[in-house]
Amino acid sequence: MSETKKTDAADAVVPQQAAAAEDRADVTPEGRADRAKGSDDREVLLRVQGLQKHFPIRKGVLQRQVAAVKAVDGIDFEVRKGETLGVVGESGCGKSTMGRVITRLQDPTGGTIEFEGKDITSLSAGKLRPLRRDIQMIFQDPYGSLNPRHTIGSIVSAPFRLQGVEPEGGVKKEVQRLLELVGLSPEHYNRYPHEFSGGQRQRIGIARALALKPKLVVADEPVSALDVSIQAQVVNLMDDLQSELGLTYVIIAHDLSVVRHVSDRIAVMYLGKIVELADRTSLYEAPMHPYTKALMSAVPVPDPKRRGTKSERILLRGDVPSPISPPSGCRFHTRCWKATEICKTAEPPLLELKPGQQVACHHPENAEDQAPQDTVLLSVAKAAVELVTSEETPAETEGSAEVEEAEAEAAAVAEADAPEAEVEAEVEDAEASGEAEADESEAAAEGDEPEASGEAEAAKPEASAEAETAAEADEPEADRQKSTGK
Numbered sequence: 001m002s003e004t005k006k007t008d009a010a011d012a013v014v015p016q017q018a019a020a021a022e023d024r025a026d027v028t029p030e031g032r033a034d035r036a037k038g039s040d041d042r043e044v045l046l047r048v049q050g051l052q053k054h055f056p057i058r059k060g061v062l063q064r065q066v067a068a069v070k071a072v073d074g075i076d077f078e079v080r081k082g083e084t085l086g087v088v089g090e091s092g093c094g095k096s097t098m099g100r101v102i103t104r105l106q107d108p109t110g111g112t113i114e115f116e117g118k119d120i121t122s123l124s125a126g127k128l129r130p131l132r133r134d135i136q137m138i139f140q141d142p143y144g145s146l147n148p149r150h151t152i153g154s155i156v157s158a159p160f161r162l163q164g165v166e167p168e169g170g171v172k173k174e175v176q177r178l179l180e181l182v183g184l185s186p187e188h189y190n191r192y193p194h195e196f197s198g199g200q201r202q203r204i205g206i207a208r209a210l211a212l213k214p215k216l217v218v219a220d221e222p223v224s225a226l227d228v229s230i231q232a233q234v235v236n237l238m239d240d241l242q243s244e245l246g247l248t249y250v251i252i253a254h255d256l257s258v259v260r261h262v263s264d265r266i267a268v269m270y271l272g273k274i275v276e277l278a279d280r281t282s283l284y285e286a287p288m289h290p291y292t293k294a295l296m297s298a299v300p301v302p303d304p305k306r307r308g309t310k311s312e313r314i315l316l317r318g319d320v321p322s323p324i325s326p327p328s329g330c331r332f333h334t335r336c337w338k339a340t341e342i343c344k345t346a347e348p349p350l351l352e353l354k355p356g357q358q359v360a361c362h363h364p365e366n367a368e369d370q371a372p373q374d375t376v377l378l379s380v381a382k383a384a385v386e387l388v389t390s391e392e393t394p395a396e397t398e399g400s401a402e403v404e405e406a407e408a409e410a411a412a413v414a415e416a417d418a419p420e421a422e423v424e425a426e427v428e429d430a431e432a433s434g435e436a437e438a439d440e441s442e443a444a445a446e447g448d449e450p451e452a453s454g455e456a457e458a459a460k461p462e463a464s465a466e467a468e469t470a471a472e473a474d475e476p477e478a479d480r481q482k483s484t485g486k
């Protein structure tokens with residue numbers, strides 16, 4: 001039944017979308033396999049060069065700038081039409097900032113951003129308006145990113161209002177089509193966010209992001225606020241929508257096991273820099289940057305055959321240094337077990353050491369040493385990591401078991417009518433807890449700003465400027481600010 005539903009939804013795709021999908025029909029398993037081998041010659045949709053975002057730190061009566069948080073500090077990458085680029089890294093490494101800058105919700109401090117060959121780095125708010133249709137963002141928090149006072153119909157149709165677009169057949173019909181496309185019922189049109197569970201709310205956020213038929217969707221931790229079983233369903237939905245609509249994704253996640261399933265290529269960020277950028281297979285099978293290797297070793301492998309075998313985990317000892325004054329040379333040298341003098345003094349460039357695999361490291365793993373003359377380890381290197389050898393027992397692979405379980409569940413649900421099954425179960429849940437949630441939402445709405453996705457930013461400097469930009473960008477904050485009259 002789910003298949004029927006999906007087919008119906010696919011059939012309902014408007015001609016432009018179908019054409020776009022055909023245009024970028026390379027979102028197929030074969031296409032993915034080719035790309036994994038590095039034979040990707042598709043058109044570049046987004047090109048980022050030397051991108052920087054520094055947040056000034058000001059002090060004193062005159063508010064003089066005394067330092068800056070170098071959240072993104074000179075990164076280069078490309079995203080090709082129809083592909084999914086995963087961006088991973090520890091908390092605070094600049095992933096979200098990068099996402100907000102490439103969607104032009106925040107202004108970059110330096111570097112250039114090209115979209116479809118056009119420089120969009122310093123477009124004015126007015127000139128950015130048409131671009132908002134082509135680039136959309138999905139936010140992490142499915143609870144905070146939807147205005148509790150607006151109906152689902154009003155939330156999903158907000159982009160049409162803000163852009164002055166009248167879809168063929170009318171707004172209501174188009175919103176209902178979008179709801180169906182993301183596995184919700186068109187009858188949910190008049191309901192309120194508190195009546196839905198996390199997974200359903202994220203589907204609503206996805207429907208809103210797709211309303212204007214964007215070419216690029218930047219998803220910032222799209223599933224990290226959801227239960228593991230629901231995560232797999234939302235990830236599968238995004239994957240299906242990509243194939244149906246020919247979307248291009250940049251998916252930001254701190255969790256490697258999420259991007260692993262959906263990405264063609266993965267960029268690993270550390271303290272505002274990309275330290276490795278490679279196709280998924282190379283990155284998982286032969287990571288080159290020691291940081292990537294450490295991140296990988298912490299990811300449980302969902303392979304039942306490996307249970308009972310020994311596995312080695314690399315535990316990085318030191319804390320992530322401050323992005324206000326990042327370490328000299330290679331930023332990872334203070335936590336790297338391979339660091340030598342050159343790592344402290346010279347910043348390694350991001351070089352393609354194997355086809356399709358770029359790394360910024362003087363002493364990479366699985367590749368020729370770039371500074372073989374430099375052999376004496378720094379004293380910090382000797383104590384940088386702890387190797388933990390453990391037996392992969394079922395208990396220790398709990399994470400992987402969960403992933404498997406989630407995948408099995410998602411597959412079963414997909415076969416047995418995924419969206420409806422989930423929707424029904426979730427509506428039951430939501431109905432059960434509806435009252436309590438309604439009270440909370442109401443209180444949040446009346447109190448002030450709800451638990452917004454922009455809440456974190458609101459606590460930071462530059463927040464108001466961001467909020468304004470976000471408002472223009474049809475972000476949830478825009479919705480909310482309108483309704484609260486702020």
Ligand SMILES: Nc1ncnc2c1ncn2[C@@H]1O[C@H](COP(=O)(O)OP(=O)(O)OP(=O)(O)O)[C@@H](O)[C@H]1O
Nearest residue numbers: 055069071090091092093094095096097460461462
């Ligand atoms: N508006 C802001 N003003 C000042 N500093 C900021 C602002 N936004 C982000 N930062 C800082 O920039 C750095 C990168 O933050 P960012 O949110 O981009 O990281 P992240 O990798 O997405 O982390 P997380 O996964 O925790 O969101 C952090 O040190 C953060 O405190």
